[in-house]
Every structure is written in C-alpha cells, then in structure tokens.
Amino acid sequence: MCLGIPGKIIEIEQSIGVKMAKIDFGGVIREACIEAIPEAKIGDYTIIHAGFALNVLSEQEALETLSLLQEISDINNELNFNEQEL
Amino acid sequence: MNKNFNFSTSFRNSQLVKGVVEEIKRITTKPWTIMEICGGQTHAIMQYGIDQILPKELELVHGPGCPVCVTPLDQIDRAHAIAAQTNVIFCTFGDMLRVPGSSTDLFSLKAHGAQIKVVYSPIDAVKIAQENPDKQIVFFAIGFETTIPANASSIIQAKAFGLRNFSILVSQVCVPPAMEAILSSPSNRVQAFLAAGHVCAVMGYWQYHPISQKYQVPIVVTGFEPLDLLQGILKAIRQLESGTHIVENAYQRAVSEKGNQAAQEIINRVFEPCDRNWRGIGTIPFSGMGLRSEFDEFNAEHRFNVEHIKTQESEICIAGQILQGLKKPYQCPAFGNVCVPTNPLGAPMVSSEGACSAYYRFSLNREEI
Amino acid sequence: MENTSQISFDGASCPIPLPHNKTIVMGHGSGGKMTEDLIKQVFQKHFSNPFLNAGNDFALLPMQGNDLQLSVSTDAHIIFPLTFPGGDIGRLAICGTVNDMSMSGATPLYITASFILEEGLEINLLEKIVISMKEAALEAGVTIVAGDTKVVEKGKGDGIFISTTGIARLTRQVQINGSNAHPGDVVIISGTIGDHGIAVLDARGDLGIKTNIESDVAPLNHLISEILEVAPETHVLRDPTRGGLATTLNEIAKQSKVGIIIHEEKIPVLQAVKSACELLGFDPLYIANEGKLIVIAPENKRNAIISKMQNSKYGKNAIVIGEIIEKNPGRVILKTEIGTSRIVDVMAGEMLPRIC
Numbered sequence: 001m002c003l004g005i006p007g008k009i010i011e012i013e014q015s016i017g018v019k020m021a022k023i024d025f026g027g028v029i030r031e032a033c034i035e036a037i038p039e040a041k042i043g044d045y046t047i048i049h050a051g052f053a054l055n056v057l058s059e060q061e062a063l064e065t066l067s068l069l070q071e072i073s074d075i076n077n078e079l080n081f082n083e084q085e086l
Numbered sequence: 087m088n089k090n091f092n093f094s095t096s097f098r099n100s101q102l103v104k105g106v107v108e109e110i111k112r113i114t115t116k117p118w119t120i121m122e123i124c125g126g127q128t129h130a131i132m133q134y135g136i137d138q139i140l141p142k143e144l145e146l147v148h149g150p151g152c153p154v155c156v157t158p159l160d161q162i163d164r165a166h167a168i169a170a171q172t173n174v175i176f177c178t179f180g181d182m183l184r185v186p187g188s189s190t191d192l193f194s195l196k197a198h199g200a201q202i203k204v205v206y207s208p209i210d211a212v213k214i215a216q217e218n219p220d221k222q223i224v225f226f227a228i229g230f231e232t233t234i235p236a237n238a239s240s241i242i243q244a245k246a247f248g249l250r251n252f253s254i255l256v257s258q259v260c261v262p263p264a265m266e267a268i269l270s271s272p273s274n275r276v277q278a279f280l281a282a283g284h285v286c287a288v289m290g291y292w293q294y295h296p297i298s299q300k301y302q303v304p305i306v307v308t309g310f311e312p313l314d315l316l317q318g319i320l321k322a323i324r325q326l327e328s329g330t331h332i333v334e335n336a337y338q339r340a341v342s343e344k345g346n347q348a349a350q351e352i353i354n355r356v357f358e359p360c361d362r363n364w365r366g367i368g369t370i371p372f373s374g375m376g377l378r379s380e381f382d383e384f385n386a387e388h389r390f391n392v393e394h395i396k397t398q399e400s401e402i403c404i405a406g407q408i409l410q411g412l413k414k415p416y417q418c419p420a421f422g423n424v425c426v427p428t429n430p431l432g433a434p435m436v437s438s439e440g441a442c443s444a445y446y447r448f449s450l451n452r453e454e455i
Numbered sequence: 456m457e458n459t460s461q462i463s464f465d466g467a468s469c470p471i472p473l474p475h476n477k478t479i480v481m482g483h484g485s486g487g488k489m490t491e492d493l494i495k496q497v498f499q500k501h502f503s504n505p506f507l508n509a510g511n512d513f514a515l516l517p518m519q520g521n522d523l524q525l526s527v528s529t530d531a532h533i534i535f536p537l538t539f540p541g542g543d544i545g546r547l548a549i550c551g552t553v554n555d556m557s558m559s560g561a562t563p564l565y566i567t568a569s570f571i572l573e574e575g576l577e578i579n580l581l582e583k584i585v586i587s588m589k590e591a592a593l594e595a596g597v598t599i600v601a602g603d604t605k606v607v608e609k610g611k612g613d614g615i616f617i618s619t620t621g622i623a624r625l626t627r628q629v630q631i632n633g634s635n636a637h638p639g640d641v642v643i644i645s646g647t648i649g650d651h652g653i654a655v656l657d658a659r660g661d662l663g664i665k666t667n668i669e670s671d672v673a674p675l676n677h678l679i680s681e682i683l684e685v686a687p688e689t690h691v692l693r694d695p696t697r698g699g700l701a702t703t704l705n706e707i708a709k710q711s712k713v714g715i716i717i718h719e720e721k722i723p724v725l726q727a728v729k730s731a732c733e734l735l736g737f738d739p740l741y742i743a744n745e746g747k748l749i750v751i752a753p754e755n756k757r758n759a760i761i762s763k764m765q766n767s768k769y770g771k772n773a774i775v776i777g778e779i780i781e782k783n784p785g786r787v788i789l790k791t792e793i794g795t796s797r798i799v800d801v802m803a804g805e806m807l808p809r810i811c
Contacts, residue, residue, distance in 0.1 A: 073105020
C-alpha cells in the first residue's frame with residue numbers, strides 16, 4: 001500500500017479540476033496531485049504515492065529524528081568500547 | 087548535517103543502523119512478536135534484510151497489508167469481466183495484473199486482445215479517458231487509506247471535466263478494522279504493531295488509541311527506510327519490555343496525530359465507509375470505503391452490470407496461520423514448487439510474500455554465509 | 456458492530472499466479488523465469504543439441520576439423536518506441552548481435568538482417584533506422600552481408616521488427632563461456648546499470664516520468680578485445696540485457712555451479728535511474744542494459760582489466776562489484792548497504808510498476 005517517495009515541488013500548475021504540480025525525484029520529473037497540501041510551495045518536499053501528495057515533509061523533524069538516533073548510536077558505541085576495555 | 091541531508095538516503099546510514107540495532111539487542115530480554123501491516127514495510131524489511139540483524143528473540147510477522155492480495159475474488163472476477171469487453175480500456179496498478187480470478191487473469195485477457203493499461207496514478211487513467219472519448223475507461227480502484235485520496239481525486243477530476251466515459255471499480259480497505267480483527271482472533275500471537283507510516287500520513291493515528299487500550303498492545307507509527315523501521319521496532323520493544331501500551335509516532339517527519347485533514351476531506355467527499363469482503367478472510371464490517379451515492383455515475387459495477395458474478399476460489403497455497411505467525415513457509419504445500427515469491431512484484435499475499443521470502447533467509451542462515 | 460469474533464484468518468489465501476503455460480503472454484518475453492521455462496519446455500525439448508544446451512548467447516562451431524571456430528548468434532529486435540534517447544531499433548539490432556557474438560571472445564565479422572515492416576511505416580523513418588545500422592556496423596567493424604524484407608498488414612507488426620544473425624571467428628586461445636566461472640574470480644561490470652530500460656520507459660510515456668537518461672546501447676567488441684589482450688585467461692563475458700544484471704548473474708551461477716556475491720554499494724547506478732526505480736517500484740538489478748559488460752576473471756587480473764576498461768570508450772565506470780564463491784552453487788547473494796545479505800533471484804515474469 002505504500003510506495004511513497006519523497007520529491008521536491010518545482011512547479012505548481014493551474015488547471016481545471018484538482019491542483020497539480022511537477023515534482024522532482026532526484027533527476028526524475030513527474031506530475032502529481034497536490035490538492036491535499038494546499039499550503040505547499042515551490043521547494044517544499046512531499047511524499048508522493050500513486051501520483052498524489054500525502055503530506056509536506058518536515059526537514060526539522062527529520063533532522064531531530066536523525067539526531068536522536070545518533071545519540072543512541074553514540075551511547076552504544078561507548079558501551080561497546082567500555083566493554084572491550086574491561 | 088544539513089548539507090548532506092537527504093530525505094531518503096540519510097535514513098539508510100549504516101553506522102546509525104548498527105547503533106540502533108545494538109540498542110535493540112541491549113534492551114531485548116524476552117521473545118516478542120511484532121506485526122507490520124504494510125506491504126511496503128514488508129518489502130523494505132526483506133530488501134534490506136532487517137530481519138536478519140534483529141535479535142533472535144524478535145519475530146516479525148507480516149500482516150495482510152497488501153490491498154492487491156486481499157481484494158475479494160468476486161471483485162477480481164468483476165474486473166476481468168469488464169476488462170474483457172471490447173470497447174473498454176481497463177486501467178490498473180501493475181500489482182493487479184497477475185492476480186488470478188476464478189478462471190483467468192489480466193495477463194491472459196490481454197493475450198486474448200483485451201485493452202489493459204498499467205498506470206502509475208489514477209489521474210493518468212482520467213487523462214486516458216480524455217484522450218479516448220469513444221472508449222469506456224475503467225480504473226481498478228484498490229488500496230488502503232494511502233491510495234484512497236488518489237482514487238478520490240480521479241473522480242473529482244473526471245467530474246470537473248464532465249467525463250461520461252470514466253468509471254472506477256472500487257475495492258478499498260481500511261487498516262484499523264483489520265488490526266482489530268487480527269487482535270481479536272483467538273489464536274492471535276501479535277504483541278505489538280508497527281502502524282503503516284503512509285496510511286497514517288493521511289489518516290493520522292488518533293484511530294489507534296482505542297485499539298491500543300482495548301487490546302493492550304503498543305502501536306508505533308513507522309516509516310519505510312531502514313532507520314525508520316528500526317526506530318519503530320525499538321520503540322515497540324521499549325514499550326513491551328516496560329509493559330506499556332500506547333500509540334507512538336516514529337515517523338514524525340511525515341505523520342501527525344490528526345493526519346492530513348485536507349486529504350481526509352477529499353476521501354470523505356467521494357467515499358464513505360462500507361462493509362468489505364477480504365479474500366479468504368470474510369467480511370469485516372465497516373472495513374472498506376465505497377462510492378457515495380452522488381457519484382454513482384462513476385461506479386463501474388453499476389455501469390457495466392457485473393453485480394452478479396459467480397466465483398470459484400482456486401487452490402489455496404497458504405493458510406492464514408502464516409499470517410498469524412503460527413506456521414512457517416516450508417510448511418506450505420505449494421512452497422518451493424508452484425510458488426517462488428522472492429519477487430514482490432508477483433501476486434502472493436504480503437504475509438506469505440514476506441514469510442515465503444523468509445525461505446531464503448532460512449536457507450541463508452542454514453548455509454551460513 | 457464489532458462482530459470480529461466471527462472473523463477467522465485460517466482461510467486467508469495466497470492467490471497463486473496462474474502458470475500461463477497454454478498461451479504466450481508478455482511475461483514470456485521478459486528474459487526472466489517465464490522465458491527460461493518456455494525455452495526449456497518448448498524449444499530445447501525439440502531442438503536439443505550440445506550447442507543449444509550450453510545455454511550461451513552464442514554457439515561455437517568447430518569447422519575444418521577444429522582448426523577454425525566460428526561463433527554464431529541470432530536475435531530479434533522488437534521495441535516501442537522505435538527511437539529513444541541514445542539510440543533506435545537499428546542500433547539496437549546491430550549492437551545486440553555484435554555483442555552476443557563477442558561474448559565468446561570471437562571477432563565479429565558479418566551480420567545478416569531481415570526486416571518485417573508494417574504497412575504504414577514511414578520510409579523516412581526506415582531510412583533513419585537503416586543509417587543507424589550502417590553507423591553501428593562501421594563502429595563495430597562488421598559488414599552487413601545479407602538481408603530480407605517482408606511487409607505485414609497494418610496492425611500486425613509494431614512498425615518494424617528486425618532479426619539479425621551474426622558470424623564471428625574465434626582465433627584467440629580462450630575458454631570463455633557461462634560455465635567457466637571459478638571460485639575466487641572477481642565480477643566486474645563495465646558501467647552504470649538500468650540506463651537503457653529507464654530511457655525506453657521514459658520514451659514510451661505511459662508512466663509519465665521525464666528524465667535525462669539515455670540508452671547505453673553500444674558495440675562492446677573493441678572493449679572485449681582490449682580486455683582479452685591483457686587477460687586472455689578471462690573466464691566469462693556476458694552482457695546483462697533482458698532481465699538485467701540479476702538474471703544474467705543467476706544464469707552464470709547456475710551454468711558454472713558457483714555462488715556469486717555482489718556488493719550493493721559498489722554497483723554503479725545513475726541517481727535518476729535509482730529515483731525512477733524507487734518511484735515505480737522497480738529494482739535496477741532487473742532492468743535491461745544494451746551496452747554493458749560483465750567480466751568474470753581470475754583475481755590476479757583485476758587491476759589490469761579495470762585499468763584497460765576505464766581507459767576505453769564504453770568502460771569508463773568499470774568497477775569490481777563482487778566475487779565468485781564455492782558455497783551456495785547457483786545462487787546470487789547481495790550484500791546490502793547496511794551490511795545484511797539477501798538472495799537475488801531471476802526475474803519472475805514481466806517487471807511491473809507497483810503500489811504495494
């Protein structure tokens with residue numbers, strides 16, 4: 001049910017019907033429907049699934065998550081190091 | 087970190103993966119059974135071999151999270167009946183091509199002249215309808231809540247363009263009723279759930295609180311990259327080890343408690359809850375989403391008069407016991423000869439797909455790479 | 456409302472895909488397991504002989520009492536659209552057969568080409584394709600020596616089908632074929648994988664993706680010549696066409712009865728190809744290439760070979776991606792970028808974009 005891939009909005013189109021945009025997925029451009037992310041602007045990242053934008057991605061949240069995981073990783077590296085010393 | 091940051095690859099960092107796996111190993115003291123209920127997550131686990139690096143006490147069970155595989159037989163047969171008609175261009179996601187009905191599949195129908203087009207998005211099917219005004223374009227609208235907004239937008243688009251030659255065959259299912267059904271089954275072994283990240287990006291996770299409370303299971307909203315999966319598993323284990331059972335979010339960059347309300351509004355504008363039959367399982371009440379009556383003109387079931395279809399279930403290759411983690415792949419009679427499901431682009435059910443891919447994991451472990 | 460106690464998962468079934476052994480379906484042409492089965496069950500059953508059964512892309516035919524060996528290969532080319540970024544069906548036809556012949560280490564000499572033309576095909580387009588074939592033949596150093604033309608009614612052919620047969624002469628003292636991989640050998644790829652398949656997908660337009668990717672279609676015989684100059688003890692050469700790198704390595708693993716390990720982070724894939732694959736649910740390992748070469752050779756020749764390849768037109772991104780092992784004969788195993796392993800099987804049928 002989930003082949004949602006992050007992509008960057010590079011162009012927003014005016015059209016009859018639902019709102020569409022051009023999305024850049026790291027060198028591949030595809031159209032997608034951005035009706036569900038009315039607040040999105042060019043340069044925002046979004047998750048696209050089956051040609052539909054599900055949400056705007058938060059870089060801040062992403063960095064916080066990575067930071068948290070780095071802490072966990074560091075603690076365990078220290079623990080392993082201490083174990084080895086013993 | 088900002089310069090090298092990428093929404094996908096940053097979550098595949100092997101050094102961080104090792105760190106989180108170490109933490110999981112450190113805190114796991116008992117055997118636990120965790121279910122993920124998303125085909126995409128099963129695929130990611132198999133692709134990255136996540137199940138190989140987790141402590142042996144942890145069992146990952148793969149739930150019925152693939153809408154393709156749980157689409158009921160009668161709906162597949164309806165799809166085939168419609169696709170076989172000469173003035174129809176039948177549009178579908180690629181996943182559906184190989185799914186067998188009572189007597190045939192879309193591949194065979196194509197071989198006999200049916201016009202069948204694989205599309206990436208339901209909105210592409212609307213474009214095909216605009217370009218082929220003398221044909222009837224039918225889109226096979228399957229999916230969980232991740233795909234339902236896309237399906238809904240195709241109807242909104244078709245209506246805006248005043249198209250009379252576009253309709254959809256609906257077979258949409260929802261996750262929470264399926265979770266409840268699994269948890270309430272007498273032989274249930276699942277102790278925690280990894281909730282599907284993109285379903286929750288749309289729906290939020292407010293629906294899971296009552297389930298978590300009622301059945302006393304931790305539910306962790308989880309993403310799809312290796313670090314996302316591991317973080318979800320870590321949070322689930324922490325809860326299990328400490329005896330808590332709440333809903334947590336391990337996919338914060340894409341998911342909020344309320345979800346995407348604009349997407350939910352789009353869904354509710356076009357669809358409404360209905361009972362849904364799940365292949366091989368039976369009807370789970372209010373587990374599906376069907377077209378609202380005001381969009382009935384777009385309902386392919388009525389437009390093509392295929393409401394009464396006689397179905398005949400073909401040979402079953404795998405029992406639901408695999409789904410609940412009660413049996414292993416090598417106990418399946420078809421496994422290894424008829425069914426070789428290493429390629430997730432085939433039709434097998436996600437649970438068996440993940441579990442049968444585990445065949446290769448078993449042989450890997452036995453042969454000690 | 457919650458009558459969930461009636462729900463049982465015991466009947467949950469796995470809808471096994473139909474075997475498709477009564478009618479040809481598109482999957483039979485994909486180069487994967489279905490193609491393999493069709494060949495075994497229909498063609499090899501009736502055409503069986505040592506040359507065919509060897510399972511290579513070429514047949515080595517001894518002539519004049521073993522003093523001379525000819526390498527012969529045949530291929531049919533069907534593609535839509537007829538022209539795509541980086542090439543067309545004409546270039547594909549010549550390069551495809553030149554490459555097949557060259558995989559034995561033989562020097563390609565002659566090609567025959569027969570054309571099935573669909574009523575309504577623009578002659579301008581046909582001429583463009585023919586010029587493309589001339590240029591490819593010139594580049595490869597082969598001569599087109601015989602041909603045929605037929606026309607079918609509109610609707611009975613995809614514009615143009617081209618069938619080619621090639622003849623090459625093996626003069627080198629080499630033993631190069633799919634059953635010759637040895638444990639300890641290195642596995643080298645000449646460049647990025649998946650380019651051709653994605654370029655064609657883009658050109659087709661069905662899935663709405665737009666990229667700058669171009670097909671890699673190219674004649675590889677000169678590259679092979681240069682490799683064999685420094686490494687005549689090369690064991691296997693093969694181009695990963697239909698079915699991709701994964702399918703081709705599986706074939707070699709089975710033929711040679713060895714295991715193959717490949718390392719994910721070493722396999723070169725262009726970013727746009729990666730992105731297109733992620734978007735559609737494809738795996739670059741299974742996507743067709745038309746100008747890439749797999750070289751399997753003794754470990755002590757790796758530096759010489761890589762150096763030669765990287766200085767050659769079609770081998771600039773050559774890299775060692777794996778090794779041959781004794782264990783797990785017939786299996787290809789991928790070491791992922793996060794350090795785990797998974798089995799890489801042959802492609803089942805056709806590759807389809809998925810949502811699940």
